[in-house]
Amino acid sequence: MMRLSGFNVFTIGTKTVETYKKVSDKFSKKISGTFVDKIVIYIKNVCSDYKEVALSVRTDIKQKPLKATIFFTGLGFLGYSITHNPNEQHFKAKFVQCANDVSLVSVHLVNPSAIEHLKLIQTCYNKDLIRYTSFGFFSIIWVDKYSNQCNMYETNCSYLKLPYRKIASQVIDVGFLNIWWIISRKMLDYDINY
Numbered sequence: 001m002m003r004l005s006g007f008n009v010f011t012i013g014t015k016t017v018e019t020y021k022k023v024s025d026k027f028s029k030k031i032s033g034t035f036v037d038k039i040v041i042y043i044k045n046v047c048s049d050y051k052e053v054a055l056s057v058r059t060d061i062k063q064k065p066l067k068a069t070i071f072f073t074g075l076g077f078l079g080y081s082i083t084h085n086p087n088e089q090h091f092k093a094k095f096v097q098c099a100n101d102v103s104l105v106s107v108h109l110v111n112p113s114a115i116e117h118l119k120l121i122q123t124c125y126n127k128d129l130i131r132y133t134s135f136g137f138f139s140i141i142w143v144d145k146y147s148n149q150c151n152m153y154e155t156n157c158s159y160l161k162l163p164y165r166k167i168a169s170q171v172i173d174v175g176f177l178n179i180w181w182i183i184s185r186k187m188l189d190y191d192i193n194y
Contacts, residue, residue, distance in 0.1 A: 081137040086175035088132035091141055094180050095121055098187050105191045114190040117183065121172060130172070139175040142167055 061068040099118055102110055124130050128147040133140050145162060146155045154160045162170065173182040 078137060081177055084178045085134060085137055085139055086178050086180060087134070087139065088141070090178070091132070091173065091175065091180055091183075094183055095125075098183060098190075101187065102190055109191055111190045111192060114186050117186045121183075124172070133167075137176070140167075140171050141173040141175070141180075142170045143172060144170070 095118070098114075099122075102114060102118060121130070124143050128149065129143050129145075131142050131144050133142065146152070173180045175181070
């Protein structure tokens with residue numbers, strides 16, 4: 001078994017560093033002025049820019065910790081709400097669950113506003129008027145004027161389509177954090193006739 005002294009390890013390490021420098025110099029001479037050299041320079045510049053940004057962010061966090069905490073908390077909440085944004089299938093499942101819950105209660109005890117809301121949704125589904133729009137961290141379910149299968153001039157003309165400012169009046173439900181808020185509010189006391 002060979003025993004290495006501290007001096008031998010140091011000389012082996014310096015030889016390795018010298019060999020690396022020689023190979024690196026040869027390689028840089030070979031690619032200087034080529035497309036690969038420009039890419040390497042570009043990547044080095046991008047890395048140094050990101051390093052400077054990271055250092056400045058670190059100093060800002062040290063100087064203003066409350067602001068950084070609020071920022072990162074807001075960013076985390078936004079990410080959480082994006083991952084928990086309900087979709088159209090979730091709305092359909094909630095609607096079916098609510099309809100089943102209402103069907104188990106006597107007609108005389110059911111809250112009329114809950115029944116009206118469920119009937120409106122059912123009618124819109126039957127006419128194929130329900131539309132789903134996601135805004136990333138929240139979603140809306142709204143009612144369109146015409147079905148997707150309708151091929152009239154009014155449905156194809158962009159000037160006659162429902163403007164964005166009027167969509168708020170057509171909204172049936174708003175989904176946020178895996179909850180459809182309007183249908184949940186309507187079904188809060190569905191089994192009590194006020």
